[in-house]
Amino acid sequence: MKIRSIHIYSHDGRRRDLSFHDGLNVITGRSSTGKSALSDIIEYCMGRSTFNIPEGIIQERVSWYAVFYTFEGEEVLVAKPAPGPGRSSCSLAMVRRGANVTVPDFDDLTVNDDDEGVVSLLSRRLGIPENTTDVPIDNSRESYDANIKHTYFYLFQKQTIIANKDQLFYRQNEQFQPQTIKDTLPILLGVSSRDRFSLESRLRAAQRELRLNTKLLEEAKSAIDTSEERAIGLQSEARAVGILPASSAADAKIVDRLREALTWKPTSVPEDDGGRITGIENELVTLREQRREIQRRLDAAEQYARRADGFQTEVVEQHDRLTSIKALPINKATGEWQWPFAEANLALGSPIAQLLLADLESLDREMNAVVGERPQLDAYLDEQRRELQTIGEQIRAKEVELSSAIATSEVIVQLGNRNNAASRVVGRISLFLEGLLPETELARLEKEQRRLKARVADLEQRIGADDSGARLASTMNNISMHMSGYIAALGGEFSQYPARLDLHNLTVALDRPGRPIFMQRTGGGENHLAYHLAALLALHRFAASQKQPLPRFLLIDQPTQVYFPSEASYEAAGGSIEKTEQDADLEAVRRLFELLDRFAREDAPGFQIIVTEHANLRNPWFQEALIEHPWTKPPALVPEDWPDLAELAD
Template sequence: MNIRDIIIYSHGGESRRISFKVAGLNIVTGRSSTGKSALSDIVEYCMGQSDFNIPEGPIRDKVAWYAVIYQFPGEQVLIAKPAPAGNAASCSRAMIRRGATVEPPPFAELRQNADDETVVSLLSGLLGIPANRTQVSQEQSRDSFAATIKHTYFYLFQKQGLIANKDQLFYRQNEQFMPQAIRDTLPILLGVAPDDRLELDFKLRAAKRDLKLTQKQLTEATEFSEQLNVRALGLLTEAQQVGILARSPAPETTAAALATLSGITTWKPARIPDEDTRRIAELEDNIAAIRRERVTANETLRATQMFAEKEDGFTSEAEEQKSRLESIHALPTHPESGAWQWPFAPENLGLETPIAASLISELQSLNQELEAVVGERPHLVEFTQKVEQQIGDLNQRLRSKEEELAAAIAANAAIAEMGSRNAAAARIVGRISLFLETYRPDDDLAAFKARVDELQKLVAQLERDSGADDSEERLVSILNIISNRISRYVQELEADFSEFPFRLDLSHLTVVADRPERPVPMNKTGGGANHLAYHLGAMLALHQFTFNNKKPMPSFLFIDQPTQVYFPSEQVYEAATGSVEETERDSDLEKVRKLFGMLHRFAAEECPGFQIIVTEHANLRDDWFQTSLVEDPWTKPPALVPEHWAGSEPIQAVPPPTAK
């Protein structure tokens, strides 16, 4: 899998195409900020990466679609993707075209017909990545997953901040979960697992799972058999305590105990009547009403009695006054006969005067009131007796209702107790049923033992077939081969510790120089030129093995600005415009030439057909270097994005036809 073209489309429908040699060294050189480093981001974006990592600037503002044409043996595949809409940070929409020869389509024909998942599946299949699952031990909490083309990104891109990084060897190694993903998938990409490994692993996992389950069942059945009598007698005792089994001597045999327990499972709970909570509420309301009525009657009685006491005093006084008046003949004439009865005054003496008439009227009124008081007393006594009778009736009704309430509460308490007893009995019956269901007779134990033996033999056979131990040995062997190649490339670049053998440390994802005194990992070394040599040595050695042994790894390597370590400062390197004169004047020319010479020989002689794409500021006058240039040095302009392209709102491509 190589890169033939990278194409970008403007919002106005214009396109820009950068074509590469699908085999050999490709160099894109030029001044800073011309879009060279964005080429690898575009390739990654069009390999099924949804995250949009294109740098800010014209490459984002002026480009509507990005596309890459990949070269496979006998086939070309175009993957095109639009820029994310609005301020979105990702896009999974894609367009796919396949054919013996594929040309960049015009802007009007760009439309979605796939997504990133489809892109990943297609490229993984064309690359030859076999059906696989990563191996995860049962003690680990992480999930197993399938290796795809997305797991080759780690080995395809050596970007500007990575190429001379002493702490990080692989692309995206510093991201969460990525180190373990590299360790899990690199053995698959190196071809360590056999072709039928996925099927064997599936069968082995299933057999181990069945073996573990059967062993557990055998253990439980054995323990059950050993504790049968103890557990059975315990359950019988509990059944007697809740009243669902009559008390009797314990069964003498296991069979008798099991038969008794089996009979208990037919127990049915007694019917529980409904609680009459409504009746209790009614009685409580009636009692409250009677008590209120009794309070009112008592208050009436007390008021009547107080009135009677006061009336007794008033009546006595009134009768005494009446007697006095009668003794002295208060009225001048007798009320009945009309005879004159004042002995101290002549008959009708001066009674015609107003004063005499008023006095006579007052005396008559007083006499009438005295007679009324005496006459009402029998009615007051009768009213008091009536109120007392009412209070007695209320007390009788209250006692009757309170007795009814007590009976209702007692009935509900009995109902609750009955329900609790049934619930306890039901729990015991449930435990007995579970006990009987898990009971295994001796013939079941024999069957479990035979099944365990059978599964143990199957697991052993599958482990032999899967060649797990052989795979580990093969991985160690392959890593040794790659490590030997690393030492060669490090020596060629004359890096420190090149006199010692180097090895690829998959556990720590770094390279290590094995000195006799002690090993020296990359992060314990100094100098950007050394770190560059270790990075290139590891990447070239890895691709040399995968390419020549036809392993499922893309046949290209992107290297971004490797010669920056050979310039006196970062500022000088960034100021370089890709001219030969600046390179010869400002850099360590011999080391620059040696680095590019090694890359050129690798793609032309060691791995003919392999593709290396280098984005750079340096330029050499050597013919082999000049023939490796993809375009004239980018000096803004020309550059990746033409200056005249507008950065207006994107013109939407024609949407895919709606299915009918």
């Protein structure tokens, strides 16, 4: 994977093109002309959504960015629109692919994909195998697939990184990225092959099956150990709620008895709406009121009888007294004269005699009346007492009926509760029987356990899990083999010692006898530049020779700044040959570009190195490497006559 060209589009439809070739490509010129933005444009069109292109003219005047990537037998164009105002990312993209893809006009730009599709396409075309990072089970991070995004670390060396003693790779200083480099570089270098990934996938699947079967086997053994105890407990519960009889056949298995419990049906519960009890209670209220009324009449009659008895006694006494003295002159029964002290009918016709006789007659009638009413009063009292007795019997009968109704209601409630309890027990019995393993299940699980263990052991043996570390060490040794030569070619210190790429610490180490020297403990920008380029060139040399899935290009931003006496003098060079020869360590600058040119022609033939610079050399091979004339203002990446959005709006 290399870069054929970069294209940017103005808001009014114009286009700016930059074409690249194999080998060394140099863009030199003044500051603030857009050279350093090229790496951001390439990364943006490789599927990164974050928009890191600097603020200013580029953002204001460019509407679309496009990069042509070349693969063996195919070209892929990825174009992306600039994010909308106020936005810092965009995941929309336009993708074209084919044997000969033409550069689209502005009117042909249209979104047809997104960054996820771009990453997937470029990863496949680059040849990154199916993979997943190897993360220990007890680690907090998760496994993931390596893709084109994980090659960014080795493709871009920006101005702030190229001579940084504390940071070897692009984005190494960001959170989680160091571990990502350690996880994915072995995959990109072929330590984890496609066959290995397939075997590892099959191993993980077999290990999952083994863990699951182990759990099922343990549960089966535990269930067998506790099933008899649980069955006895369930049988006891079933008897307590009346599902099973208190005694069963001694020869019947307990499981068979529990299966009998599953045939239990709830006892039907009669409906009771409370109306019967209410009706009886209302009848009782009426009867008790009637009893109280009869009792009042009876009490009144008895009181009257008692008073009448007293009056009768007195009247009888008076009557007897008058009878004894023969108060009336004539006996009413016989008509005979009975006053011995007077002659018959003596002066009875006188007024006084008539008045006296009338009083005596009245007294006699009253006494006879009292004696005559007594039988009727007694009859009335007897009638009231009989009615009172009848009402009392009716009340007692209703009270008995009410007690029965209340007892029946309580039975209904108890019956419902018993059905509920029985239903719960039946549910537990059903669950127990469903989980009860057949006698052959344990044997089957043990057989499956032996089979899965043998399969896991076979896959582990085929993978050779223990040799991955050795394979990675061998790969890193092969990469490090050329590093000392590159350091020496660039004039770096300690080139007499074997240099190596330290993947654990993500730095360069020089193995001096007794104690290694690490890059961050060395001094001088020239040394740091030499260590950076040595590590990257050796890495790409190995990937190219072994046909590993790393893109075949490297973009380096302003590497020769370490060869100028100051930053001001470096910027002042501005692509001028004369200024470069005047201010820079010319020999060191020439040595650097000669190494890069030789690497792309001899060490990794066809490799593409893109360098953005302020220095300029008069050597013909260097001038042939220039993509364009040195950038000033104009020319620059973005033409000055391109409008920004505000100008178009006006």
